[in-house]
Amino acid sequence: MFDGYANCHQCDIRDFVLFAELIDSDFDLIAHPIPKYIYEAGSIIYPAGDAGQAIFTVRHGIVKLVYFGPDGSQRIVGLLRVGSVAGIEALAGKPYEQTAIAMDEVHVCRIASEDVNRLDLVSPRLHRQLVERWYISLRDANNWIIYMSTGEAKVRLARLLLYLTGIENECELFSREDIGAVLGLTSETVIRTITDFKEARLISKKKRNYCKCDTKALRSMAGYESRSIPDPNQHTS
Amino acid sequence: MFDGYANCHQCDIRDFVLFAELIDSDFDLIAHPIPKYIYEAGSIIYPAGDAGQAIFTVRHGIVKLVYFGPDGSQRIVGLLRVGSVAGIEALAGKPYEQTAIAMDEVHVCRIASEDVNRLDLVSPRLHRQLVERWYISLRDANNWIIYMSTGEAKVRLARLLLYLTGIENECELFSREDIGAVLGLTSETVIRTITDFKEARLISKKKRNYCKCDTKALRSMAGYESRSIPDPNQHTS
DNA sequence: CGCTAGATTGAACCAAATCAACCGTAGTGG
DNA sequence: CCACTACGGTTGATTTGGTTCAATCTAGCG
Numbered sequence: 378m379f380d381g382y383a384n385c386h387q388c389d390i391r392d393f394v395l396f397a398e399l400i401d402s403d404f405d406l407i408a409h410p411i412p413k414y415i416y417e418a419g420s421i422i423y424p425a426g427d428a429g430q431a432i433f434t435v436r437h438g439i440v441k442l443v444y445f446g447p448d449g450s451q452r453i454v455g456l457l458r459v460g461s462v463a464g465i466e467a468l469a470g471k472p473y474e475q476t477a478i479a480m481d482e483v484h485v486c487r488i489a490s491e492d493v494n495r496l497d498l499v500s501p502r503l504h505r506q507l508v509e510r511w512y513i514s515l516r517d518a519n520n521w522i523i524y525m526s527t528g529e530a531k532v533r534l535a536r537l538l539l540y541l542t543g544i545e546n547e548c549e550l551f552s553r554e555d556i557g558a559v560l561g562l563t564s565e566t567v568i569r570t571i572t573d574f575k576e577a578r579l580i581s582k583k584k585r586n587y588c589k590c591d592t593k594a595l596r597s598m599a600g601y602e603s604r605s606i607p608d609p610n611q612h613t614s
Numbered sequence: 615m616f617d618g619y620a621n622c623h624q625c626d627i628r629d630f631v632l633f634a635e636l637i638d639s640d641f642d643l644i645a646h647p648i649p650k651y652i653y654e655a656g657s658i659i660y661p662a663g664d665a666g667q668a669i670f671t672v673r674h675g676i677v678k679l680v681y682f683g684p685d686g687s688q689r690i691v692g693l694l695r696v697g698s699v700a701g702i703e704a705l706a707g708k709p710y711e712q713t714a715i716a717m718d719e720v721h722v723c724r725i726a727s728e729d730v731n732r733l734d735l736v737s738p739r740l741h742r743q744l745v746e747r748w749y750i751s752l753r754d755a756n757n758w759i760i761y762m763s764t765g766e767a768k769v770r771l772a773r774l775l776l777y778l779t780g781i782e783n784e785c786e787l788f789s790r791e792d793i794g795a796v797l798g799l800t801s802e803t804v805i806r807t808i809t810d811f812k813e814a815r816l817i818s819k820k821k822r823n824y825c826k827c828d829t830k831a832l833r834s835m836a837g838y839e840s841r842s843i844p845d846p847n848q849h850t851s
Numbered sequence: 852c853g854c855t856a857g858a859t860t861g862a863a864c865c866a867a868a869t870c871a872a873c874c875g876t877a878g879t880g881g
Numbered sequence: 882c883c884a885c886t887a888c889g890g891t892t893g894a895t896t897t898g899g900t901t902c903a904a905t906c907t908a909g910c911g
Contacts, residue, residue, distance in 0.1 A: 444760050447837065454759050469749035474756055501735070511748040512706035518755035519711055522691050523681050526763040527798055529898070553858065561764055566899055568859060585908090600684065766866070790890065803867055805891060852911100859906065866899085874891070881884085 378417075382410040383486050394434050394460055395488070395510060398502040406496050411486050416479035422463065425476045429467025431487050435459055438483030441555065442475040453558040454521060456480075456540075462510050468493055480551055526561055528600070530570045533560040535599040538580065538590055547589050615654075619647040620723050631671050631697055632725070632747065635739040643733050648723050653716035659700065662713045666704025668726050672696055675720030678792065679712040690795040691758060693717075693777075699747050705730055717788055763798050765837070767807045770797040772836035775817065775827055784826050 385396055385404055396404075413436070416422055422433060422440060433440075435457050442455035442463070454475060457463050463477050467490040496503050524536045537559060541548040550556065553564040553571075560567065574580045579595055580588045596602070622633055622641055633641075650673070653659055659670060659677060670677075672694050679692035679700070691712060694700050700714050704727040733740050761773045774796060778785040787793065790801040790808075797804065811817045816832055817825045833839070 444756075447839065452760055452764055454756050466749055466752065469745045471749055471753075474753060498738070498741075504735075508706045508748075511745075511752065512703055512708055515703065515748065515752050515755060516708075516711060518752060518759070519681075519691050522755070522759055522763055523689055526759055527689055563900060564858085565860090565901080569899090572859080602684065800868060801890085802869080802892090806867090809891080854910085856909090857907085859904100861904080862902090864899105864901075866897105868898085869896070870894085872891105872893080874889105876889090877887090879884105879886075881882105 378415045380413040380415045380484070383413050385411060390436060390460055394486075395432075395462055395493075395506050396503070398506060399500065400502065403496060403500045403503060406499060407492050408495075409489065409492065411488055414485050414487055416483045416485070418479055418481045418483075420479050422477040422479060422483070422485065423473050425474060426472050429464055429471060429473050429490060431489050432465055432467050432493060433463040433477070433485040433487055435461050435463060436484040436486060439480040439551075440483055440485075441478050441480050443478055443558070444475050451558050452561065453555065455517060456559070462514070465510055465514050468497075468507070480555070481549075525559055530560070530562055530566050531573065532599055533562070534567065534570045534574070535579070535595045536601075538574075539592060539595050539599055539601070542590050542592060542595075546592050547583060547587065550586050550588060615652045617650040617652045617721070620650050622648060627673060627697055631723075632669075632699055632730075632743050633740070635743060636737065637739065640733060640737045640740060643736060644729050645732075646726065646729065648725055651722050651724055653720045653722070655716055655718045655720075657716050659714040659716060659720070659722065660710050662710055664710050666701055666708060666710050666727060668724050669702055669704050669730060670700040670714070670722040670724055672698050672700060673721040673723060676717040676788075677720055677722075678715050678717050680715055680795070681712050688795050689798065690792065692754060693796070699751070702747055702751050705734075705744070717792070718786075762796055767797070767799055767803050768810065769836055770799070771804065771807045771811070772816070772832045773838075775811075776829060776832050776836055776838070779827050779829060779832075783829050784820065784824065786824050788823065 385391070385399075386401075388394065388396070391397060414422075416438075423429070425443075425445065437459060440457040440461075440463055441453050442457065444452045444454055446452070457477075463485070464473055466472075466474055470490075493503070493507070497507055524540070525533060527533075528536075534556070537556065538548060538550070541550065550571075553567045556562075556567045557564045562570075571580070575582070577594075578591065579598065580590050582588045622628070622636075623638075625631065625633070628634060651659075653675075660666070662680075662682065674696060677694040677698075677700055678690050679694065681689045681691055683689070694714075700722070701710055703709075703711055707727075730740070730744070734744055761777070762770060764770075765773075771793070774793065775785060775787070778787065787808075790804045793799075793804045794801045799807075808817070812819070814831075815828065816835065817827050819825050
């Protein structure tokens with residue numbers, strides 16, 4: 378749903394986003410105003426295979442990047458949160474690789490790839506940010522293999538919970554089906570593992586789909602003993 | 615091992631590499647000559663965590679990108695072949711994410727990230743190639759999740775074999791340990807699955823670690839019925 | 852208040868991991 | 882030149898974790 382145009386100069390998440398560092402004269406080079414959109418939970422932001430005409434900066438909510446198998450199966454290969462960019466492949470003139478779906482109410486800025494690419498050529502500040510974005514996307518994809526697709530169920534779940542946990546050590550957890558699609562497990566296995574975690578008091582339900590986490594114990598379960606592994610949670614996004 | 619300097623103008627794989635499209639005046643802007651290196655099978659091209667000062671274009675051989683777990687376990691998150699670029703994260707000024715190891719005799723060009731970044735600003739041709747490289751790296755990483763880390767052992771192995779198979783429908787297969795690290799399986803499971811494939815005549819040994827593949831049957835096993843799934847083998851690299 | 856979709860539990864089954872033994876080949880040193 | 886060794890490959894037996902399938906429960910909703 379269209380939600381007006383963004384005023385980049387007063388953007389409340391400016392420091393986190395693509396246009397961080399940009400100076401006034403840079404904005405003058407953007408031909409069109411930046412439209413904002415709001416998506417309901419479950420709605421598609423863009424489908425895999427679509428010619429990518431734009432990238433999307435997430436301003437609010439969580440976006441899942443889903444790959445749909447030919448047999449209807451689905452695998453989530455990325456989760457984007459505030460400040461992340463979705464559909465970066467559009468900048469290379471390629472169709473979207475995955476389908477981007479809003480997990481809750483999602484607010485985005487839609488930025489035409491044409492505009493970004495034009496500005497890229499003349500603004501070293503945007504250029505720097507773009508390289509950073511490509512890097513983050515690549516790093517996150519590699520981490521996904523290691524953290525979400527490796528090890529046994531309880532280890533993967535612990536890593537996902539830590540990934541979702543904020544500073545309050547609490548996290549929103551979404552449908553069992555989606556958790557399964559993230560971790561490459563069936564929803565039954567996910568449920569059983571969550572139940573085990575609750576019994577072991579690693580997590581405790583606060584309200585519907587929202588729980589408190591014993592991060593210390595989870596980190597141990599995830600195999601992040603002290604330093605050795607970098608925390609995948611460090612989203613520079 | 616240092617192996618002299620490359621003559622980019624007469625590069626035999628020029629069409630595939632980063633410097634495709636470049637014109638003579640572009641090369642004038644590269645401060646230093648491009649050194650070539652040769653690595654023995656098993657040697658480290660760069661270790662994870664190292665400050666990335668350069669990227670590497672693979673001229674010959676296969677390079678594995680390995681993540682080493684704190685417990686000594688290892689997971690291969692990418693395989694690079696002729697024309698691919700290793701260590702692209704260096705361009706973002708970041709340390710290398712994985713350890714790059716030569717699987718056989720590997721020849722590379724070492725290109726200082728400083729040079730690439732300087733040229734990036736002034737050559738639209740190189741810039742285009744760089745965006746393409748980031749895209750390919752990201753796409754490959756996402757495909758890795760879907761093709762090499764999803765489904766049961768025989769499906770994953772079939773996909774790996776197809777990934778390795780050249781036009782001759784023959785492929786070099788490396789150590790069982792490495793195959794396991796690619797697919798997230800133990801070497802025993804890999805061996806048993808290979809044995810099954812041989813008995814089912816999906817593959818037949820030609821010589822040591824080299825076999826002929828029934829690609830049609832493998833594609834069916836891999837779940838690539840007709841078109842539906844894009845073939846991960848399409849390396850635009 | 853009944854309906855429905857997602858969540859949960861249970862039981863049987865199966866694929867992969869694990870553990871252990873053995874084979875085969877490439878070195879290595881006497 | 883051959884025995885010895887080492888290491889990767891192979892096979893087998895057993896265990897375990899996860900899937901599958903089916904039944905039941907629950908919360909939200911018209």
